[in-house]
Amino acid sequence: MKIVIVDDHPLVRRGLASVISMQPNVKFAGEATNGQEALLVIEETQPDLVLIDLKLADESGLDVIKTARARGIVSKFILLTSSASREDFLKAEEVLVDGYVLKEALPEELLFAIQLVHKGRKYYDPGLMEDKMRMSGSSPTDELTPKEKEVLIELGQGACNREIASRLFISEFTVKKHVSQILAKLQVADRTQAALYANAVGLTKYEMSFD
Template identity: 80%
Template sequence: MKIVIVDDHPLVRKGLAAVISMQPDVQFAGEATNKREALSVIELTSPDLVLLDLKLAEESGLDVIVAARGMGIRSKFVLLTSSASREDFKRAEEMQVDGYVMKEALPEELLYAIHLVHKGRKYYDPGLVTSQLQDNEMSPADELTPKEKEVLISLGQGCSNREIAQKLFISEYTVKKHVSQILAKLQVADRTQAALYANSIGLCKYEATN
């Protein structure tokens, strides 16, 4: 099993490399610190699995996954994070990320997750799942479909209907339908209020597609 590590902290990369190198069936194939480097290393080495930090300085690990999948890369992705953010977790679920592991996890937990994902299963940190299940406070954004969330993110970034259509590869008519549904579900009067809402809950800190 070939693994690439993507994290913007050198000590974290070294630590992860040391942990996975203990396994006789695992090969450390490369490392990267940001999205550009990650896509280059992944394309070059074709790893079976990528250990990916959710927060890469000013970038998001989720955007790395979107870009890699857009390039036809078939590697599996395990997110490593210290964030128990409901929004991060929901977006990872919507993107069907293969694994989601807290950085506080023990080495043996990480290795278990790696082997489980390599076998085609998904692994989500039990502590994180429990935390999410205990959080019964529903956000209006939870009612949105994945595509509606992408449109809402673009609204929050100030995009016009034409720009959203080009960005998400859909028609302007479809964008208008999504905007109408978003306004109804969020119970706001117009797209400006929807954009303000998107920014207030932190949706717009990530690019929907990149």
């Protein structure tokens, strides 16, 4: 997987390059500081994925994405930003960004987002997902049963099905059923994203590990 980084801060670019280099299947293909440089680098390297800052000095990363897609560039785009505002999030949705990650995210969360987007899925910061549901007057966690919430907390702590079964005094089969229902109700792809969600909304605190 080839990745290009677009950010107007040198330290941020170096930090991101360091994070993505943690993955053996990821190649740092290039970098840019503004929209014009970004389009040139993207067209030259044809990356699989572009990590791009929402605010590039006097430019918007969203405008770069629009221009890139108008030119027929098929790279996927993950927007990086320190903004969790509703307005920015809605604008990102309008241009159909493939991912929206807050800069306060853990490195493991960014790596997870990269892998998920590379597989063709969308990734939005779990905290933003919660805010989006609150805007519509509901929260995904409202749909969970008390036992499902307990299982979700355990997922957030990184517990496997056997550990969850032991801690909650239920069978592993029952745990699997609860996990399946949790994924469906939260509208997330797998248990790792459910764990990220649990942490983002304050249900639990944990540290993720990637084998």
